[in-house]
Amino acid sequence: MRRRLLALAMLIVACDPVHDDAISALGGETPGVRKGPLHRPGQPCILCHDGAIGDPQRFTVAGTIFQTPGSKTPAEGATVTLTDATGNSIRVATNAAGNFYLTPTEYDPTVPVQVVVTESGGISVKMQTVIAGNLAEEPNNGSCASCHFDPPGPTSPGHVCITLDDGGTPP
């Protein structure tokens, strides 16, 4: 009986057409890049990594750092420093795709969360606003790309980058 209820619960969780449509809109994997830490740079990681059905693993905060607004060159080796409302802070490095991610056991922040990105050369950029959305009820708010998506416009500043195309620092 319990197994049936569990199966039913999982079925209900899996039947969210809005969520399913959002995932479908992301498209397939890039040819030649298998599922893993380097896949889907710039996409809203936690749309899938929400732990809803256990696999893929849940992330609390995750995203991709690029070099400039005008390119998709990853900022490999950049350091992302997060500090939450309680003062709990963590530093995480970006990988070869510019991706970083944190699991709940590594960091389960209390919003608002402040963000500073420091590139391997030492340039540091502080996000002028904070991650403020409810991460428990809307986990995808922990994805950089839930707000920072392309193309830039009234609803998005564009993908996260470390320097502007002219070499300045982004706002």
Place this chain on the structure above:
Amino acid sequence: MIRSLIALLVASLAACTLPQSDSRSTPQALPDANAFPPVAQLLDVRCGSLDCHGTVARNLRLYGSAGLRWSASDRPLSPTCDRKAEVDQDYESIVGLEPEVMGQVVASGGTNPDALTMVRKARGTESHKGGKIWSEGDDSDTCLVSWLSGKADAGACAKGLVDVIPGGSSNPLAACATLPPVP
């Protein structure tokens, strides 16, 4: 024939009858739009981020420099401060949420602001997906409540803003608290 004409006339007159007067449609007192810009800038930063009320999916939709922009050519944080059009849109959003209650609160000089859902949600005394945003009596709360009372405290709005933005007074957004909206 005459009966039919009379029936038609009566039906026509009935169709043209004005609706009953409705106290809910009586013009209510509104908070001061001229004193709203510092309040709007605070709400923009504290409530209107892109992952909260700075999205078209919210009933309380807020436009502003720290989130959703009104102009198609603007970007978050560019320009750094709110535009006049954004302040106007935010004003409409807020007074339109609970117009009757808003009218009562404003007409009474800000008595019982807790009657407004948005005040309770920000204080965390009403269920709010974003949780408790501020406490009763702190600078941000004073900013909103004083505006509703007709005695807007722009200083409290500025302090409330600077207290929460990363970097405090060194954050470019801090200057927005005291500047007029961008045209």
